[in-house]
Amino acid sequence: MISNKVTFPPLKIEEIINFSDYPITDLSQKKSIDLINNCRQQLQEQGCCILSNFLTTQGLFNAQEESKKLAPAAYYAKRRTNAFKTDDNPSLPLDHPVRFFMERTNAFVPQNKFAPDSLFLNLYHAKIFQQFIATCLKTKVIYEYDDPLAGMVLNILPPGCQHPWHYDENDFSIVLMIQPALDGGIFEYARNIRTPNNENFPLVSKVLSETYEGTKKVNLQPGDLQIFYGKSSLHRVTKTIGDRQRHTAIFSYTRKNNVIGKITDTKLLFGQTTSEHEQK
Numbered sequence: 051m052i053s054n055k056v057t058f059p060p061l062k063i064e065e066i067i068n069f070s071d072y073p074i075t076d077l078s079q080k081k082s083i084d085l086i087n088n089c090r091q092q093l094q095e096q097g098c099c100i101l102s103n104f105l106t107t108q109g110l111f112n113a114q115e116e117s118k119k120l121a122p123a124a125y126y127a128k129r130r131t132n133a134f135k136t137d138d139n140p141s142l143p144l145d146h147p148v149r150f151f152m153e154r155t156n157a158f159v160p161q162n163k164f165a166p167d168s169l170f171l172n173l174y175h176a177k178i179f180q181q182f183i184a185t186c187l188k189t190k191v192i193y194e195y196d197d198p199l200a201g202m203v204l205n206i207l208p209p210g211c212q213h214p215w216h217y218d219e220n221d222f223s224i225v226l227m228i229q230p231a232l233d234g235g236i237f238e239y240a241r242n243i244r245t246p247n248n249e250n251f252p253l254v255s256k257v258l259s260e261t262y263e264g265t266k267k268v269n270l271q272p273g274d275l276q277i278f279y280g281k282s283s284l285h286r287v288t289k290t291i292g293d294r295q296r297h298t299a300i301f302s303y304t305r306k307n308n309v310i311g312k313i314t315d316t317k318l319l320f321g322q323t324t325s326e327h328e329q330k
């Protein structure tokens with residue numbers, strides 16, 4: 051039976067993660083090894099790995115209740131942006147992707163709005179969760195952000211909103227679907243578009259004009275977890291349709307320790323900075 055008690059008592063990690071399908075407490079057992087090999091294969095072949103029903107029924111219920119409570123605290127800053135989050139460059143031809151601006155109407159709830167007993171923070175800080183993600187990524191260890199706002203966030207898209215084509219700062223992202231839109235609000239991505247040395251503008255143009263055949267759609271269901279290489283793959287969330295907000299929880303970790311967001315990005319995303327940002 052699902053209890054609708056949300057904040058008290060907080061769920062334990064074994065009540066949040068669906069350990070029957072995702073036995074990640076002991077990564078040396080056969081079932082876990084198969085799971086990790088499958089994730090690695092998806093990441094290698096598709097640049098994206100989907101773990102369906104990652105949460106228990108009760109975990110998902112509590113996550114949905116918590117995200118409903120937190121959603122009004124999201125920071126909205128409707129703005130026009132290009133895929134690179136840079137200013138326009140009038141010296142370039144009009145059809146250059148740097149000059150292609152789109153509306154960004156999604157909003158983020160920053161980490162400092164989450165309650166201390168938050169289910170999302172509990173999962174974000176959980177060492178077994180971190181170890182599992184690191185192993186899927188073939189990395190020894192991953193670190194939490196040293197950033198009081200950007201480590202754990204909710205991405206909120208009210209009806210008629212979109213999160214247009216962009217790259218992430220971080221090379222990998224972890225996204226948990228909490229509540230999809232009634233229609234639209236689909237995550238789309240084009241993998242391996244750029245490398246550190248080559249922005250590959252011709253391919254970006256194709257993605258932006260929706261003529262690139264390699265663009266894939268991911269239709270996540272509530273409780274599904276996605277691991278994704280967002281720094282090299284161009285991606286977006288399409289416009290939400292219908293009278294229901296789209297909520298996702300985004301867990302940001304890094305391969306390096308002591309990472310904190312840039313002041314300009316932080317202001318743009320959350321409408322605020324903290325003393326930690328000022329000191330960096």
Ligand SMILES: O=C(O)CCC(=O)C(=O)O
Binds near residue numbers: 298
């Ligand atoms: O909400 C999502 O599905 C992905 C959001 C995203 O790409 C981001 O926050 O950078």
Ligand SMILES: [Fe+2]
Binds near residue numbers: 218280
């Ligand atoms: Fe992203």
